[in-house]
Amino acid sequence: MYYVNRKQIETILEQIPDLNDGLRHAASSWDGGTILGLVQERCLHLAVEVVTDVGSCLIDGFIMRDAGSYEDIISIIHEEKVLGDSVIYPDLTSLVALRKPLVQDYYVWERKALHPLTLVLPSVLEQFASEVRGYLDRELGIEVTG
Numbered sequence: 306m307y308y309v310n311r312k313q314i315e316t317i318l319e320q321i322p323d324l325n326d327g328l329r330h331a332a333s334s335w336d337g338g339t340i341l342g343l344v345q346e347r348c349l350h351l352a353v354e355v356v357t358d359v360g361s362c363l364i365d366g367f368i369m370r371d372a373g374s375y376e377d378i379i380s381i382i383h384e385e386k387v388l389g390d391s392v393i394y395p396d397l398t399s400l401v402a403l404r405k406p407l408v409q410d411y412y413v414w415e416r417k418a419l420h421p422l423t424l425v426l427p428s429v430l431e432q433f434a435s436e437v438r439g440y441l442d443r444e445l446g447i448e449v450t451g
Contacts, residue, residue, distance in 0.1 A: 309366030311441060317358050318434045323429035324348050324355065342416030345423050350407045351402055352426055359437055362388055367444070372407045375401045387440045388433075396422065405447045 321333075328346040331341045353375070360378035363369070369385050372378045379397045388394055400422055406414055 307367050309441065309445060310362060311445070313331075314359055314362050314437065314441070317355055317362070318437065319378075320355055321430045321434050324352050325430060328352075328427050329422050332419065332423050336371070337417045339416060342351055345420060346407060346411075346416060347424070349400070349403055349420060349422065352430060353404045355406065355430070356397055356433060357401060357404070359433075360387075360438065375404050385396070388436050389439075391432065393429045393432050393436070396425060397433065400426065416447060430433075 327344050331345040331348065335341055357375050357378050360382045361372070363385075364372055364378065367385070369381050370382055376398060379394070379401050382388060383391075384393050388397075396423055403420075403422070
């Protein structure tokens with residue numbers, strides 16, 4: 306029997322609409338300034354955390370192979386068909402590769418440039434949430450609340 310904390314996963318996935326609002330605002334209002342640069346940077350960082358936290362919950366809960374890196378988390382959930390035949394795998398891999406520059410090398414992060422993922426990430430994150438929820442429903446059965 307698996308112990309998957311669906312409530313925790315859902316709580317994390319519920320952060321996506323706010324991140325998407327921030328990403329869309331940064332992209333649509335981009336002026337190369339510091340404020341929007343910081344908005345973009347924080348949204349990208351939190352998107353990495355959302356994806357890797359959910360991936361880690363799935364890996365632990367379904368007793369998948371251990372991840373050796375953040376990139377490995379994405380590979381594992383892709384191999385385990387959480388993402389199905391999804392086209393978002395390359396974008397998620399690119400996103401997770403940003404963790405080190407955003408968290409450790411933040412002092413050299415280019416805040417004046419609109420990162421290409423900022424434009425596509427809202428739809429990628431929405432599809433990620435949908436794929437995760439679908440996987441949980443397939444593997445555990447549809448959760449009935451009430």
